[in-house]
Amino acid sequence: MIIDFTKDEYKTKLVSADEAVKVVNSGDWVEYAFGVNAPNELDAALARRKDELVGVNIRCDIGAMPHHTNDADPTGDHFYWNSWHCGGLDRTYYKKGLLSYVPMKFHEKPFMVRNNCTGAKVCMFTASPMDRHGYFSFGSGAPATMAAIEMADYVLVEVNENCPRVLGGNQECVHLSQVTHVVESSNVALPTLPAANPSPEEQKIASYIIEKLYDGCCLQLGIGGIPNAVGAMVAKSDLKDLGVHTEMYVDAYLEMTTAGKITGKYKNIDKYKQVFSFAMGTQDLYDFIDDNPGVISYSVDYTNSPVVVAKIDDFVSINACIEVDIFGQVCSESVGTKHISGTGGQLDFVEGAYKSKNGQSFICMTSTFNTPKGPVSRIKPTLTPGAIVTSPRTATHMIVTEYGIAQMKGKSTWERAEALIGIAHPDFRETLIKDAEAMGIWRSSNKKGSTKVA
Incomplete structure (x- = not known):
């Protein structure tokens, strides 16, 4: 009453x-x-x-x-x-x-x-x-x-x-x-955001990340096909006792929870609870979070605080981007000057996850995207003019395409170029090497490489 x-x-x-x-x-x-x-x-x-x-x-x-x-x-x-x-x-x-x-x-x-x-x-x-x-x-x-x-x-x-x-x-x-x-109100239905079906390339990217996960990890997933692919693979895997601390709660978490993969047993803080700041997904997702003691909501200055995230051991952050240059700068919010989304929480989790004990931060993208003139590489010598730097090169940890994982931390500019060109689409690697040479960040000892995983 x-x-x-x-x-x-x-x-x-x-x-x-x-x-x-x-x-x-x-x-x-x-x-x-x-x-x-x-x-x-x-x-x-x-x-x-x-x-x-x-x-x-x-x-x-x-x-x-x-x-x-x-x-x-x-x-x-x-x-x-x-x-x-x-x-x-x-x-x-x-x-x-x-x-x-x-x-x-x-x-x-x-x-x-x-x-x-x-x-x-x-x-x-x-x-x-x-x-x-x-x-x-x-x-x-x-x-x-x-x-x-x-x-x-x-x-x-x-x-x-x-x-x-x-x-x-x-x-x-x-x-x-x-x-x-x-x-x-007249109780209109809330807008839903159906889960995107991952492409074969996105599934390949997810498979590289799954290999890096282990029992007790705490997950943060962004939006899109790659996080959905990760969730589906986790649900079918042998992983157990995973935790959740995220800004956005999506259907991938529901799938993993239903499969019994999430318990929060090993979380340092908010033990046994799935923590998020906002939810967008299907009606099933909204029904799941309704009056559910297992999932709790916080203001974003808590969920996304790099200080809070860094306190959670074994933190894994998985987000997407639009393009990356061979210095390791990441653009996730514009195509040149054409505005797409915003900085959001990507940088928050990139920095927080890296400082977590055993933490891992992945920024994912397919190696190319299609245009009317044919495929274009997402790995570029420099970002498209006008593109916004969402995660600076000093912050990026690991970049992932369907050709592997490039680890950025502790690498000089020529090492970064080598690692990133190694996960670019093979059709664009020679051109990227020539660009790197012209920019003075490619050494004669650099390896042209093929598929590689950090």
């Missing part, structure tokens, strides 16, 4: 979406929660106020819910979006000039919200129904919602029964007393 005083307070704060968004004024900044926990009906109600408002800035993070305010205002004069990390829907509006990117390292986001950003007057988010103690769970989107709540003058919660109630952790929920208005 709901405690009586909380029940009464709930009733006084319960309003329609149209009534709730009246707190927004022209020129305000409005912060939306992460991913599938962004507001839907509140944003639609705000869109209906277009003609009353000018210069409202909305800040999102992988805006997975529909962008009603964007759609209502093709000029961007009334509503303009800013994203901490661009998902597929965000990119649609980025291309139209209706959304900009906010550069960040993910573990710093709560700190930036509290200290560096233009203060958001209003915070809006989707949450699970209030529990009997008066708390709303942030569900799949806890990275920095509490930080935004602390800084806002008005806090609007959109209750959706399809939002999972996720336990914590820290900063995974908010009490009714901290909320300005409650809106009960």
Whole structure:
């Protein structure tokens, strides 16, 4: 049962979406929660106020819910979006000039919200129904919602029964007393992100990584075909007693858990618990994390803190990238000047995993990608002009393609060039060697190599 005083307070704060968004004024900044926990009906109600408002800035993070305010205002004069990390829907509006990117390292986001950003007057988010103690769970989107709540003058919660109630952790929920208005939504289904089917090349990459895993490892997986391939292979392997500490919780973890591979028995901290900051995947995944004591949610300044990650022994970080140069610089967020995603947590885990006792950090990519003019090497002499360096050469640990693993730490520039060219597609190795020679980082004693594994 709901405690009586909380029940009464709930009733006084319960309003329609149209009534709730009246707190927004022209020129305000409005912060939306992460991913599938962004507001839907509140944003639609705000869109209906277009003609009353000018210069409202909305800040999102992988805006997975529909962008009603964007759609209502093709000029961007009334509503303009800013994203901490661009998902597929965000990119649609980025291309139209209706959304900009906010550069960040993910573990710093709560700190930036509290200290560096233009203060958001209003915070809006989707949450699970209030529990009997008066708390709303942030569900799949806890990275920095509490930080935004602390800084806002008005806090609007959109209750959706399809939002999972996720336990914590820290900063995974908010009490009714901290909320300005409650809106009960029509309970639309949360956006899903089906697991990508790995290509043969991605399966080969995953096989190299599987060879490096052992009982008791603690895993962090990014998004895409390679992490899914790793999860599928782990589920079918003899590995056991694995742990989980990640920013993003995906279906690969569900597959490994169902197969009995994850226990968290040997974790240094959060023993026996699967730790994450946000979840995006299938409906089965959302059902699994709902009210599940075995999985707990934290703000991203905990999950992604390189200091915290370094305290977890046998940590394994697996992420993807777009291209790498022969110095070991990694670009994971743009194709030249064409913006794709964002820095996210890659650098957080690259640095934290390397400092973990027996830690391993893998950045993965297929050796080539296809263009209308034919295949192009992802390993380049220098990054494409305008490409953003996501992980600097000083941070990268291991780079993986379907041709093997190149270990970067402790290697000079000519050793790095040799290792990376050794895992490039064979059709591009001779050209890369000539480029390395012209750049003065290829010695006569260098090996042209073939497939190699660190």
